Each structure stands twice: as C-alpha cells, then as structure tokens.
Amino acid sequence: MQNIIISNDLSADMKRVLEGKNTEQIFILCDENTARLCLPRLLEAAPQLKDRPVKVIGAGDAHKHIDTVVEVWRWLQEQGATRWSTMINLGGGMVTDLGGFCASTFKRGMNYVNIATTLLGAVDAAVGGKTGFNFNGLKNEIGVIRESEYVVEDTTFFCTLDRANLISGMAEMLKHALISDEQRWKELMAYDMDTFDLKALSPLLEKSINVKEQIVAEDPYEQGKRKALNFGHTFGHAFESFTHEIGRPALHGYAVAWGMVAELYLSYVTLGFPKATLLEATHLIREQYGKLEFGCKQYDHLYELMTHDKKNVQKGEINFTLLGGIGDIRIDQHVSRQLVEEAFDYYLG
Ligand SMILES: NC(=O)c1ccc[n+]([C@@H]2O[C@H](COP(=O)([O-])OP(=O)(O)OC[C@H]3O[C@@H](n4cnc5c(N)ncnc54)[C@H](O)[C@@H]3O)[C@@H](O)[C@H]2O)c1
Numbered sequence: 001m002q003n004i005i006i007s008n009d010l011s012a013d014m015k016r017v018l019e020g021k022n023t024e025q026i027f028i029l030c031d032e033n034t035a036r037l038c039l040p041r042l043l044e045a046a047p048q049l050k051d052r053p054v055k056v057i058g059a060g061d062a063h064k065h066i067d068t069v070v071e072v073w074r075w076l077q078e079q080g081a082t083r084w085s086t087m088i089n090l091g092g093g094m095v096t097d098l099g100g101f102c103a104s105t106f107k108r109g110m111n112y113v114n115i116a117t118t119l120l121g122a123v124d125a126a127v128g129g130k131t132g133f134n135f136n137g138l139k140n141e142i143g144v145i146r147e148s149e150y151v152v153e154d155t156t157f158f159c160t161l162d163r164a165n166l167i168s169g170m171a172e173m174l175k176h177a178l179i180s181d182e183q184r185w186k187e188l189m190a191y192d193m194d195t196f197d198l199k200a201l202s203p204l205l206e207k208s209i210n211v212k213e214q215i216v217a218e219d220p221y222e223q224g225k226r227k228a229l230n231f232g233h234t235f236g237h238a239f240e241s242f243t244h245e246i247g248r249p250a251l252h253g254y255a256v257a258w259g260m261v262a263e264l265y266l267s268y269v270t271l272g273f274p275k276a277t278l279l280e281a282t283h284l285i286r287e288q289y290g291k292l293e294f295g296c297k298q299y300d301h302l303y304e305l306m307t308h309d310k311k312n313v314q315k316g317e318i319n320f321t322l323l324g325g326i327g328d329i330r331i332d333q334h335v336s337r338q339l340v341e342e343a344f345d346y347y348l349g
C-alpha cells in the first residue's frame with residue numbers, strides 16, 4: 001500500500017519523508033497559487049528544502065497539457081535531475097496528476113511525493129497512482145498508473161481554499177462513505193459543512209482515504225472493484241461536460257454530487273437501496289451543492305454524453321456502479337433508457 005501520512009506535525013513528517021534522501025536531488029513542483037499560498041508553509045516545516053529548485057506552472061486544468069509536461073521535463077533536465085532524484089508535487093489534483101506523470105516518465109521514472117493542498121486532491125487525486133494530462137480535448141487521455149512514494153496530507157493547507165473547492169472535495173468523501181459503511185456516512189452527516197472545521201475534518205479525511213486505498217490495493221488497474229469509485233460519476237461526467245458546454249463550468253465534485261442523486265435513485269429503484277438514505281442524501285446535496293438547471297429537452301443530449309464516456313460504456317451499453325445499500329457495491333449494472341430519464345426527473349425534483 002501507498003505510504004499515506006495524515007499529518008499533525010508537518011516538520012516531523014517531512015523529516016520522515018526526507019530521511020535517507022540526498023536533499024540536493026529534490027525538486028519541487030507547484031502551481032502559481034500553491035507557490036504563493038502553500039510553499040512558504042512547506043519551507044517553514046522543512047527548512048532543508050529552502051534552496052531547492054522550484055518549478056511554478058500555471059494553475060487550472062487548462063495547464064494539464066503536454067506543453068506543461070515538456071516544460072517540466074526540460075526543467076528537470078536543466079537542473080540535472082537523475083533517476084534517483086525525487087520530485088515533490090505541492091498542489092491539488094492538477095499538480096499531482098501532471099507532476100506524477102512527469103516524474104514517472106523522466107529517466108524512466110524517478111520517485112515522487114504528493115503533498116495534497118486541496119481537499120479533492122487529498123481524498124482522491126493524490127492517492128492511488130493515477131497520473132497524466134489532458135490531450136486532444138479529452139481529460140486524462142494520456143497517463144500512467146504509478147504510485148507516489150509518499151502522500152502527505154495536512155488539513156491546515158486547506159485554510160486558503162474557497163468554499164466551492166472545499167465542498168467539491170467533500171463530494172468524493174460522501175461517495176467514499178456511501179460505498180463503504182453506514183458508520184462513515186453517519187459521521188459525515190454529523191459534520192457541519194457550513195463551518196468546515198479543518199481540525200474535525202482530519203479524522204474523517206483519514207477514514208475516507210482508507211476507503212480509496214483499500215479498493216485500489218485490491219484492484220490497482222481497474223479490472224473490477226475499483227469501478228466502485230465511479231459511483232456518481234456516470235451521470236456526474238455528463239453533468240460536468242454539460243456545464244462546460246453551456247459556459248458555466250461546475251467543479252468536478254459538484255457534478256459528482258449531482259450524479260450521486262441520480263444514481264442513488266437508480267439504486268433505490270433497481271436494487272432496493274433504502275429510501276430514507278436516498279432522501280437524506282438528496283436533501284443534503286440540494287442544500288449544499290444547489291441544482292443544475294436543465295429541462296426534459298436536454299435529456300437526449302445528456303444521455304448521449306453518458307454514452308460518450310468511454311470508461312463507462314461497453315458494447316454500446318452504459319455501465320453503472322450502483323448500490324444495494326450503503327457499502328453494498330454492484331458494478332457493471334445496466335438500466336433502461338426510460339429509467340435513466342426517470343432519474344433525471346427525480347434529480348430535477
Ligand atoms: N489521479 C486521480 O485519481 C484523480 C482523481 C480525481 C481528480 N483528479 C484530477 O484532479 C484535478 C482536480 O483537482 P483539484 O480540484 O485539486 O484541482 P486543482 O489542482 O486545479 O486545484 C483547484 C484550484 O485550487 C488552487 N489551490 C490548490 N491548493 C490551494 C490551496 N491550498 N489554497 C488555495 N488555492 C489552492 C489551485 O491552484 C487551483 O486553482 C483534475 O485535473 C482531475 O482530473 C485526478
């Protein structure tokens with residue numbers, strides 16, 4: 001399993017991460033926001049990194065691009081990085097995906113450490129070894145699966161995140177609870193998403209990461225069980241693409257939260273998922289994530305977007321991950337188109 005550190009003492013934990021490493025061979029990757037907001041805190045906790053080269057790339061998914069990859073490779077080469085060097089990726093999912101890819105391919109692969117600075121990154125992107133970049137209009141089209149040597153998580157980095165990014169990350173935590181057990185779900189329901197106390201978040205984060213970690217350990221290359229992590233994402237990706245088309249792009253976690261409402265409804269109708277939990281989740285998601293506005297005229301198009309999601313389509317049929325109950329994962333489920341439309345109706349309420 002990956003070495004995941006949920007830190008309460010960043011200095012001590014960075015000492016552990018850097019132990020036995022030649023600091024001369026450490027390279028730090030940030031985006032323009034994490035360079036400003038997170039790097040000072042890292043250097044304060046790990047002063048031995050103060051003179052190390054830092055590469056700052058543009059922030060946002062538009063920079064998760066081959067040009068940025070080339071820029072990072074060139075920088076590593078100019079800085080004299082070797083296969084025995086280590087790259088520290090300090091950032092959200094964009095930096096850890098792209099940095100993980102650059103490190104995994106440079107000199108046939110050097111070690112890298114992810115320090116997750118967004119909640120979405122911490123609970124999802126930084127864990128599990130999926131790396132890559134967007135290509136030719138398709139997200140994460142090119143990449144490799146190769147785990148980082150360490151993942152370091154410290155919720156104090158999240159204090160500069162805006163609310164939208166916090167609740168976007170929380171959507172993946174809600175997903176992890178729904179695919180694991182009742183207790184985790186209850187704990188999350190009790191968490192106050194209005195005040196977002198970062199100290200109280202830490203133990204919940206740890207449990208949430210364990211869910212992903214265990215699933216990835218059982219099925220690193222997505223042959224079966226890892227598909228559980230797609231819960232909420234079949235509708236979610238269609239909603240996400242739709243928001244881009246209409247020029248009002250939603251953060252990934254919002255689309256996943258909306259997708260979970262529709263997929264919980266399908267779970268309720270086809271597998272008897274408990275109605276009370278369906279209603280509880282629907283209420284919470286409407287309250288915290290609002291609702292994507294569309295009408296029945298858009299059903300055809302949204303359905304088509306789902307059939308374009310290559311990851312979820314086999315032999316022309318959409319593959320859903322649904323739930324018989326909390327933690328009762330059923331992968332490769334198929335439902336009629338009529339039922340998908342009913343799920344849109346339910347979503348719109
Ligand atoms: N590899 C995986 O398994 C996996 C899983 C989920 C998502 N992803 C990828 O992750 C990316 C989304 O991740 P994300 O939401 O972290 O996006 P992101 O890395 O683009 O971060 C979102 C924004 O927050 C800024 N930011 C980062 N840390 C900050 C901080 N501490 N304070 C203030 N601002 C900060 C960033 O600069 C950026 O502007 C996508 O590219 C997605 O494809 C990968």
Ligand SMILES: [Zn+2]
Pocket residue numbers: 124172233252256
């Ligand atoms: Zn996701």
